[in-house]
Amino acid sequence: MRDVSPGRAGGLAATLTVPGRLDVELTAGPGDVVAVVGPNGAGKTTLVQALAGLQPAAGEQWLAGADLTGVPPQERHVGVVFQDQRLFPNLSALENVAFGPRARGVAAGASRAVARDWLDRLGVGGLAGRRPGELSGGQAQRVAIARALAADPALLLLDEPFTGLDVGVAAALRVELAGHLAGYRGVTVLVTHDAIDALTLATTVAVLDGGRLMQVGPPSEVAARPRTEHVARLVGLNVIRDGDRFRAFTPSAVAVSLHEPDGSARNRWSGTIRSAAPHGGAVRLQVHAGHDLIADVTPAATRELGLAPGRRVWLSVKETAITAY
Numbered sequence: 051m052r053d054v055s056p057g058r059a060g061g062l063a064a065t066l067t068v069p070g071r072l073d074v075e076l077t078a079g080p081g082d083v084v085a086v087v088g089p090n091g092a093g094k095t096t097l098v099q100a101l102a103g104l105q106p107a108a109g110e111q112w113l114a115g116a117d118l119t120g121v122p123p124q125e126r127h128v129g130v131v132f133q134d135q136r137l138f139p140n141l142s143a144l145e146n147v148a149f150g151p152r153a154r155g156v157a158a159g160a161s162r163a164v165a166r167d168w169l170d171r172l173g174v175g176g177l178a179g180r181r182p183g184e185l186s187g188g189q190a191q192r193v194a195i196a197r198a199l200a201a202d203p204a205l206l207l208l209d210e211p212f213t214g215l216d217v218g219v220a221a222a223l224r225v226e227l228a229g230h231l232a233g234y235r236g237v238t239v240l241v242t243h244d245a246i247d248a249l250t251l252a253t254t255v256a257v258l259d260g261g262r263l264m265q266v267g268p269p270s271e272v273a274a275r276p277r278t279e280h281v282a283r284l285v286g287l288n289v290i291r292d293g294d295r296f297r298a299f300t301p302s303a304v305a306v307s308l309h310e311p312d313g314s315a316r317n318r319w320s321g322t323i324r325s326a327a328p329h330g331g332a333v334r335l336q337v338h339a340g341h342d343l344i345a346d347v348t349p350a351a352t353r354e355l356g357l358a359p360g361r362r363v364w365l366s367v368k369e370t371a372i373t374a375y
């Protein structure tokens with residue numbers, strides 16, 4: 051391991067290897083929120099499970115000054131929220147949340163007080179007596195987040211916490227979570243498929259692909275200069291790799307035509323429309339043209355040119371609309 055000092059100073063420092071699935075080195079300071087993004091099968095869940103101690107991994111792991119190597123999950127100072135909540139079905143919401151402090155030796159009465167406080171903070175104090183089976187998905191997810199935070203973990207792991215929730219519920223929960231994370235002094239690792247989460251909640255975006263970290267940096271940097279096609283699509287940019295350089299341009303800078311455009315030879319591609327969907331006031335086309343590219347066109351142009359999935363088109367971009375890095 052190159053540098054474990056963040057893990058010794060209160061943050062996280064990990065090198066984790068799961069043969070054929072994961073090979074990463076990750077460091078984060080206290081208060082950091084690391085959004086992990088990447089395509090299906092990239093290793094995101096494997097990473098979270100390895101950090102939680104639920105997936106055996108070779109390597110070294112330091113958290114808040116403690117060496118976690120070989121430490122079982124229940125003895126790690128780690129809070130976990132999975133997409134499917136995994137609350138104890140036979141315990142009330144209050145008892146679920148009180149479980150963490152109780153397990154850490156806090157007295158029963160004090161644990162319940164802490165639990166009540168966290169349920170209130172997440173807006174579900176009125177549901178304290180209900181069992182998980184009597185809660186909606188959004189309510190149960192709030193309880194799960196309260197449970198993870200009530201244990202005051204040094205590392206909070208959130209694996210797609212908003213997936214499967216109603217859009218409005220997810221949006222409200224995102225705002226609340228942002229508030230709590232702002233005051234949280236531990237490290238948060240948030241797996242997400244959502245660019246909004248990555249760009250609004252995170253202090254660092256970590257791009258995982260094929261089990262390896264392809265890019266780690268501040269959200270604005272990763273959004274402006276993505277190094278994988280997956281992240282470029284996630285943030286709504288086109289990016290083309292050109293040797294060890296990248297060329298990025300926005301979907302609105304792409305001109306779409308049915309015939310090969312005149313002019314400079316370099317920035318044009320022919321391909322097939324994969325999808326066409328409303329995007330703000332425009333129509334966003336996904337076009338497979340060697341690279342997967344996105345283009346925003348007006349509804350009028352969509353009608354006039356008959357732009358629909360399966361149609362072959364030419365895409366072109368002016369050189370001045372391209373940022374190279």
Ligand SMILES: Nc1ncnc2c1ncn2[C@@H]1O[C@H](COP(=O)(O)OP(=O)(O)OP(=O)(O)O)[C@@H](O)[C@H]1O
Pocket residue numbers: 070071088089090091092093094095096097
């Ligand atoms: N229990 C397992 N045994 C062996 N290989 C596994 C196991 N679970 C996952 N894998 C493989 O490990 C790789 C990483 O999977 P992982 O679930 O971590 O990806 P992910 O990024 O979380 O994907 P998704 O976004 O689809 O949830 C994949 O190639 C997957 O097929």
